[in-house]
Amino acid sequence: MTELRAVHPSTADIPAQGTARADARSAALAARDHLLSLQSPQGWWKGELETNVTMDVEDLLLRQFLGIRTAAETEQAARWIRSQQRGDGTWANFHGGPGDLSTTAEAYVALKLAGDDVEAPHMSLARSWILANGGLERTRVFTRIWLALFGEWSWNDLPAMPPEVVLLPKWFPLNVSDWACWARQTVVPLTVACTLKPRRDLGITVRELRTGRPADEPRRELSWGYGFHLLDKALHRYQRRPVRALRRHAMRHAAEWIVARQEADGSWGGIQPPWVYSILALHLLGYPMDHPVVAKGLAGLEGFLIREQTDQGVVRRLEACQSPVWDTVLAVQALHDAGVPGDHPALRRAADYVLAEEIRVKGDWAVRRPDLPAGGGWAFEFENDGYPDIDDTAEVLLALNRVDHHEPEEIRGAVRRGLRWLRGMQSADGGWGAFDADNTRRLVRKLPFCDFGEVIDPPSADVTAHVVEALAVLGDHDEVLRRGVRWLLDNQEPDGSWFGRWGANHVYGTGAAVPALLRAGVDPEHPALRAAVRWLERHQNPDGGWGEDLRSYDDPAWIGRGDSTASQTGWALLALLAAGRRDSDAALRGISYLARTQRGDGGWDEPQFTGTGFPGDFYLNYHLYRLIFPLTALGRYLRDEE
Numbered sequence: 001m002t003e004l005r006a007v008h009p010s011t012a013d014i015p016a017q018g019t020a021r022a023d024a025r026s027a028a029l030a031a032r033d034h035l036l037s038l039q040s041p042q043g044w045w046k047g048e049l050e051t052n053v054t055m056d057v058e059d060l061l062l063r064q065f066l067g068i069r070t071a072a073e074t075e076q077a078a079r080w081i082r083s084q085q086r087g088d089g090t091w092a093n094f095h096g097g098p099g100d101l102s103t104t105a106e107a108y109v110a111l112k113l114a115g116d117d118v119e120a121p122h123m124s125l126a127r128s129w130i131l132a133n134g135g136l137e138r139t140r141v142f143t144r145i146w147l148a149l150f151g152e153w154s155w156n157d158l159p160a161m162p163p164e165v166v167l168l169p170k171w172f173p174l175n176v177s178d179w180a181c182w183a184r185q186t187v188v189p190l191t192v193a194c195t196l197k198p199r200r201d202l203g204i205t206v207r208e209l210r211t212g213r214p215a216d217e218p219r220r221e222l223s224w225g226y227g228f229h230l231l232d233k234a235l236h237r238y239q240r241r242p243v244r245a246l247r248r249h250a251m252r253h254a255a256e257w258i259v260a261r262q263e264a265d266g267s268w269g270g271i272q273p274p275w276v277y278s279i280l281a282l283h284l285l286g287y288p289m290d291h292p293v294v295a296k297g298l299a300g301l302e303g304f305l306i307r308e309q310t311d312q313g314v315v316r317r318l319e320a321c322q323s324p325v326w327d328t329v330l331a332v333q334a335l336h337d338a339g340v341p342g343d344h345p346a347l348r349r350a351a352d353y354v355l356a357e358e359i360r361v362k363g364d365w366a367v368r369r370p371d372l373p374a375g376g377g378w379a380f381e382f383e384n385d386g387y388p389d390i391d392d393t394a395e396v397l398l399a400l401n402r403v404d405h406h407e408p409e410e411i412r413g414a415v416r417r418g419l420r421w422l423r424g425m426q427s428a429d430g431g432w433g434a435f436d437a438d439n440t441r442r443l444v445r446k447l448p449f450c451d452f453g454e455v456i457d458p459p460s461a462d463v464t465a466h467v468v469e470a471l472a473v474l475g476d477h478d479e480v481l482r483r484g485v486r487w488l489l490d491n492q493e494p495d496g497s498w499f500g501r502w503g504a505n506h507v508y509g510t511g512a513a514v515p516a517l518l519r520a521g522v523d524p525e526h527p528a529l530r531a532a533v534r535w536l537e538r539h540q541n542p543d544g545g546w547g548e549d550l551r552s553y554d555d556p557a558w559i560g561r562g563d564s565t566a567s568q569t570g571w572a573l574l575a576l577l578a579a580g581r582r583d584s585d586a587a588l589r590g591i592s593y594l595a596r597t598q599r600g601d602g603g604w605d606e607p608q609f610t611g612t613g614f615p616g617d618f619y620l621n622y623h624l625y626r627l628i629f630p631l632t633a634l635g636r637y638l639r640d641e642e
Contacts, residue, residue: 009472014585015592016563021638023595028634032338034602035331035627036108039346043353045331046324047624048306050609052093053081054103055318057110059301061146061502062276064113065200066283068298079116080166080348081107082122083315089125094550094609094619096563101133102143102452105209107148112204127208135211140452141602149280150202152386155194159448160235163191163243163250166257170367176257178444180457181387181435184364185261185274188254189281195239195251196284255285259293263383266300270381272320275301308470316603317384325357325392326380327624329399334628337635340403351403354378354396358417359388365425368437372424376417389500390425390432393418394466397474419475422467430483431459432467435501451615460501461491461509472520485520488513489528496531497560504568504610504619505552506559510536511571515578524580533579535560536572537586544589545597546572552613552618565620566604569593570629574636582640591637594630603627 015023039045056077063069084107090099091107108126111243116123130136136147147153166188168175176184258278261268268274287294304319332350340347348458362374363386377388378396397418405411427438439457468484475481492513493506494497500508514532518524538560542547545564552558562568569590576587598604604626611620 013589015588015593017588020588020591024591024634024637027595027598028338028631028638029601030405030598031627031631031634032335032340032602033111035335035631036340036346038624038627039331039349043328043351044169044324044347045327045624047622048185049319049321049323049355049611050621050623051320051613051618052103053084053091053107053110053317055320056081056316057106058146058272058276059318060110060113061149062200062280065149065198065280065490066289068289071318074114074282076314077257078116080315081110082116082318083310083312085122085126089122089127089129090609091196092237093617095607095621097550097609097619099129100134101130102139102599104506105130105136105139105206106143106146108209109204109206110205118208127627130209131211135213136206136209137211137213140421141448142452145193149193149198149200151199152202152206155197155569156236158194160238160571161191161194162235162247163188163195163254164242164246164252167192167246168249173441173443176446177364177436178439178441179455180439181395182269182271182274183444183453184601185269185271185454188257189274189277191539192251192254192281193254193277193422195247198284214633251285255282258282261386262293262297263385265383266296267381267383268297269387269545270321270379270384272304272318302340317491322381323384323622324397325378327622327628329392329395331624332399332402332630333395334632334635336402337632337639339366339635339638342402347403348405349521351400351405351411354400355414358414361385363387365436368439369424372421376414376419376421378418379412380410387435388421389435390422391434391463391466393422394463394470394575397422397470398466401474415474419471422470423475423480426467426480426483427459429459430487431461431464432484433457433459453617459487461488461498462500462502462512464488464491465498465509467513469516469519470514472516481520485517485522488517489522492531495559496528496535498532500612501615502612503549503571504550505615506613507536507539507548507568507571508610508612511575514575518578529579532575533581536575537584540572540586544593545569546590550609550612550619553612563598564593565608565610565626566594566597567606567610567625567629570631570633573633574629577633577636577640582637587637591634594634598630604630 034506060069060074060077060386091103092098093100093103140158144153148155148158166176170177176188179187258281263270268278279294282294305316306313307316328350332347348384357378359377359379360375378392379388380392389546399413400411400415425437426432433439434457436457444455464484464487471481497506498509498513500506510532514529517529541564543564546568547562547564548560548568549558549562573587573590581587608625609619609621610625611622613620
């Protein structure tokens, strides 16, 4: 069994109820004022979305490939990458996590590109670890694609992805609609690169990271792995001798598909992977650097860069995504829970911003819901009209419902459209995914190409819970809601928790599901809710907080275990408070933990990553989670005493 990290060793005393109330009031006031101070003049909130250094490495490699990399931006990025290396020479995918082979290999490449001496201690240590853990031969496909772009890996040794996939009808297996939105936007441009097989000068070589050992092949037996291994061999043969007219048509269609999905800020989907690969693909297809689409794409990346002055000089890092809509609507709810009135200017400004962000056009979601009218959806990012998401939309509606707006009919209209869209996006099994309905064909997961992250978007407990809560508060208690409730009850884990797809992990899923089920009218004494409360109480840390390490996605021994964090303690408290456990020992100790660990400015320290991009592979540290969720919990604790 994996050795577990120790949680806080001290045991927190159970405070008296009067002490807990006083501490909660003081903490909530400080947190409220701090959060209000962070609102932008345009009405939104946005915290940094911290990820790992692969974002920065791949940005440098893109610029190298395009011939636009500068010495200044290289050194600024290299300073950031060096600062994230750990004592064992590795780079991890989240704070405190294990070293990741692909991330460490990519970081080594970037630092060598920046001129670091390969015999320097930090490079030697990284190289030794990479080789001991399998070398470049064991890195993920995306890492080896970047190496192939510069002749450091053979294209023939990568999985084949022909562009003809974009021509497959939606009923045919492996068509682009079978992929989750983030995956299809990445795969389509990569089919272009994997077909054209370019090779540019990197200026260095990293052959010293090879072990020389051959890659393992699937065993010759009847299995999905071996079947797709044979399919990959057949696709490689086709790549060498395609039907030329069909290939030209597919490449032209891929280019049109990519161009049609560029957003107003120059991004693709508002996220780094499809953005980088789309620019790369269009460049390979002959689009000049000054073409409006390419130029806008490159210019837009500047808005995702963070530069900071440090003792070592300026560091430069790239956000994988930005979350203004999500952060704003969660902040509105937290502030309202903490006693900020619905007609407060900050909440009204936030509502104005959110109302203007409603998406009134159809996106790729309409492939499976062609009869569902446009309107009523919101995206996560500043610009992402092609992919409004269900999770954001549910939280938008809950937030708008808290605001006493000067144009109440605008609020009512947006809520009506949002409820209609949410209802229409319910999947056949009664749950909700994040971006699409019924995006559940698991076949694409079997492709050799898909060795990094989730590539489909099935219903999840956290998204379904947020929709159930929105429908219960704002909609009719009808069959749509009942099916959502039944989905949640049917998908509870045997231990009483719920799996968290988009947050870490079972604490997040349980913190979302319990309040939603109670809002939907489930009896507080229902066995599912009693089991959830017991699970939370059993997994409280000795210091009174809750935490769950991201390794719980891979190792069940970590489920519900990890260093206490402010955000995860907030999630657990939201469930306990909703379940009527306000005066329980667990709740009082949780409130005490938040009050005791609060900073002087009203916020909390939280280096841990508690957001999830792809379970098991890619994680996020939402810098506002550490403020929004504790404030929400403190506010609801105080509200319940009134």
